[in-house]
Amino acid sequence: MTEKLTITSTADLLAAVPHLLGNQPKESFVVLTARLGALGATLRMDAPAESAPLDYAQMMATYAAHDEKATGSYVIVYTDEKPAYGFPYAAHVLALSNELATARMPVKTVFLVTGTYWATYGTSERNPLDEIRDSNANATLTYFGSAPDIDVYHPELLGGWALPVEAPEGNLEDFEAACTAWKAALDAKGMPNTATARELAAAFQHKHIRDYLFRDTISTHNGAFGDTLTGKFTGRPDWERVDHAEAIAFELMKAVPAGQRAPMLSLMGWLEWLKGHGTQADRYLKLAAEDVSDFRLAVLLRELINRGAIADVARDEGTAYKRRLI
Incomplete structure (x- = not known):
């Protein structure tokens, strides 16, 4: 048994998040801090709703900064919001990217995960969610007993x-x-x-x-x-x-x-x-x-x-x- 998992693709990275959190994020922002050759902390917050972009970004970056060994970060936006133009929570994503860079955890990539597809944020790509479910990371973690969304209270x-x-x-x-x-x-x-x-x-x-x-x-x-x-x-x-x-x-x-x-x-x-x-x-x-x-x-x-x-x-x-x- 080991607590290490090799991440070889974006699908692996996205598949690991629900296992790290214990549940599948919905209408959320997730920050994964990155260290040299490894992931660090995992932070989830509810999607900003009415929160001002800078206030929201500063709060999330402050929490992420508790990982003093972090040298970078990934941001994942989980939402089904469809703005009239542009990408969901664009101002918040920009503010968060700036704050994480200021905290010496520059964002490597921002991803968007919806109920029907995943994509690199800001692009027109549409990748099937099956890629995440069928990834090596998800298969490995599930095989060894990790089960997101299963909790004690039934x-x-x-x-x-x-x-x-x-x-x-x-x-x-x-x-x-x-x-x-x-x-x-x-x-x-x-x-x-x-x-x-x-x-x-x-x-x-x-x-x-x-x-x-x-x-x-x-x-x-x-x-x-x-x-x-x-x-x-x-x-x-x-x-x-x-x-x-x-x-x-x-x-x-x-x-x-x-x-x-x-x-x-x-x-x-x-x-x-x-x-x-x-x-x-x-x-x-x-x-x-x-x-x-x-x-x-x-x-x-x-x-x-x-x-x-x-x-x-x-x-x-x-x-x-x-x-x-x-």
Whole structure:
């Protein structure tokens, strides 16, 4: 097994993006930073909509600049927008190219990917999407188990009926019992049984206990809830433990009815944000705010993400989550 993949064509490059991000971008700008002989970071932002070209470009270039080893970049515009003339988001593409050049990451090529074709941006070419799907990179990554657009949360698997749980009172004994049970679940290889799942789901209903459980999911937390929740902690988290925590959160949601799943959805959203997966994080947090109307934690975390905040742990190559490709 290796984490290196040889990119030999544009189709390979474009095929790798959904595997790197974990989902197929839609109405998005993607920047791939490039190093000597290798790709660096992958950054995705929603298509600019009403954002001013310079403001949008500066924000995206600032995030890309966290890859201090980058010597160049690629820009990919994913959109089905059809402007009256010219090419979609032309002013934004120009501004972004200028900002990346200023940041010493000059753009090698800009690509356009629509729902029906891909092309080098600014040209009249129309290349079939099958070239991307049939590329060596896509075949290799799929063979080794990478599956874009597959995530932990599948609502249809949750079931439609379960008795509600009652949150504990929140005394010291409750805190200690919940933290011990959560640690045991995270350390175990499998999933908790139904009784344990319901006990943990009940603990997540108490907002103060929930905060402790969030914090203790991270193996390198510094003890401060505010800092941990906003991604300000040192060291590299045990990312396998984090992935396991997301899978457990889904199991806990099976054990309770709708209306009690928001804390677990918020946990999943928060963990995805720490990984640098803002789109997926926002999806889970939005579902949390729908499960419990305007669930406060989910609302606050969505505001943080929508302001463009990136967790410190995701900024540092040494601590950031690395999606295993092959």
